[in-house]
Amino acid sequence: MTEVSSALGLAPDQVRTVLESASLAPSVHNSQPWRFRLLPDRIELHADMERGLTATDPDARELRLSCGAALFNLRVALQGLGVRPLVTLLPGQAAPGALATVRRGGVLQPDDENRALLRAVPARRTNRRPFFESGVDGRQRHALVRAAELERSWLHVVATREDVARMKYLVRRAHQIQLGDPDVQAELRSLTGHRPGAGDGVPPASAGFRPQAQDEWAFRDFDPAAEHDRLPGKDYESNPLVLVVCSHYDGPLGELQAGQAMQRVLLTATTLGLSASFLSQPIEVRSVREELRRELGGTLVPQTVLRIGFSSPVPATPRRAVTDLLLAQTRSVN
Numbered sequence: 001m002t003e004v005s006s007a008l009g010l011a012p013d014q015v016r017t018v019l020e021s022a023s024l025a026p027s028v029h030n031s032q033p034w035r036f037r038l039l040p041d042r043i044e045l046h047a048d049m050e051r052g053l054t055a056t057d058p059d060a061r062e063l064r065l066s067c068g069a070a071l072f073n074l075r076v077a078l079q080g081l082g083v084r085p086l087v088t089l090l091p092g093q094a095a096p097g098a099l100a101t102v103r104r105g106g107v108l109q110p111d112d113e114n115r116a117l118l119r120a121v122p123a124r125r126t127n128r129r130p131f132f133e134s135g136v137d138g139r140q141r142h143a144l145v146r147a148a149e150l151e152r153s154w155l156h157v158v159a160t161r162e163d164v165a166r167m168k169y170l171v172r173r174a175h176q177i178q179l180g181d182p183d184v185q186a187e188l189r190s191l192t193g194h195r196p197g198a199g200d201g202v203p204p205a206s207a208g209f210r211p212q213a214q215d216e217w218a219f220r221d222f223d224p225a226a227e228h229d230r231l232p233g234k235d236y237e238s239n240p241l242v243l244v245v246c247s248h249y250d251g252p253l254g255e256l257q258a259g260q261a262m263q264r265v266l267l268t269a270t271t272l273g274l275s276a277s278f279l280s281q282p283i284e285v286r287s288v289r290e291e292l293r294r295e296l297g298g299t300l301v302p303q304t305v306l307r308i309g310f311s312s313p314v315p316a317t318p319r320r321a322v323t324d325l326l327l328a329q330t331r332s333v334n
């Protein structure tokens with residue numbers, strides 16, 4: 001086991017706090033596919049390809065989105081300690097294999113927005129429960145759109161009745177394709193259900209209610225053994241806000257930007273008292289993703305679909321120990 005060392009002029013305890021914040025990011029099936037290398041002058045973020053879900057996410061697109069979300073949390077945590085993070089995405093030879101490096105870019109006094117985002121890091125959760133009828137208002141919607149723009153990405157609001165109906169159809173179609181794929185289902189089962197002591201995966205308490213055939217939105221079934229207190233025949237909810245986080249580029253750079261944007265949107269939603277969950281099936285199934293991309297005009301790259309609204313609280317999911325996330329300090333400092 002590698003111990004947490006100092007980095008960027010921070011004491012080991014501070015570095016541990018920063019990495020704990022990073023690891024609270026959301027990830028597909030709570031797979032936590034990230035590793036960190038600590039060096040005196042930088043923190044490197046690497047993908048943990050062994051934690052990739054090769055059937056669900058064959059291009060590792062969602063793996064990089066998850067790493068982008070961890071990077072955003074890391075930035076927010078550094079700012080909370082007064083460090084201005086200087087981020088290089090895909091640094092190439094400067095840090096071979098890394099998705100990003102973070103260096104110290106001077107001193108920064110945390111502002112109100114940074115403090116609010118930092119408080120939201122441990123409070124944010126994926127909430128699969130039904131949302132209340134009260135909708136997201138224009139001011140809140142604007143704050144979410146701005147959050148994505150600040151991270152060089154785009155938030156598409158699925159606004160019209162026709163677009164909502166179309167999105168429901170795409171989610172359901174992709175969901176049906178995935179239900180027929182035994183490898184995708186095996187990956188889901190490997191990270192769900194009762195797994196005592198596991199530091200990853202989606203435990204039954206976070207699974208939400210058991211999906212029903214008549215649901216308007218096709219949710220993933222994270223706990224097929226559960227009956228939960230779902231009222232048979234009742235529709236899940238009438239009208240969540242549905243958003244598509246899009247990048248301006250296809251490929252790893254766009255995915256890392258969109259992952260940071262996704263996390264800024266989710267944390268901003270948390271600061272507004274809003275809950276969120278994902279509807280990733282139409283992104284994961286390549287043919288449906290291409291269809292969605294065409295419907296968004298062909299230029300934007302859809303990266304993840306979010307469902308946002310007001311709901312009741314849900315428990316936190318587990319995380320791996322920070323020391324399990326560290327790569328050895330084998331490279332010399334540039």
Ligand SMILES: Cc1cc2nc3c(=O)[nH]c(=O)nc-3n(C[C@H](O)[C@H](O)[C@H](O)COP(=O)(O)O)c2cc1C
Nearest residue numbers: 026027028029030062065125126202278279280317
């Ligand atoms: C790229 C991405 C895709 C996800 N897709 C789904 C999804 O389709 N359905 C779902 O219920 N949760 C989805 N999640 C949420 C994860 O399951 C969740 O982040 C993880 O279990 C950790 O829980 P937490 O978000 O409450 O910390 C996704 C998360 C990420 C980052």
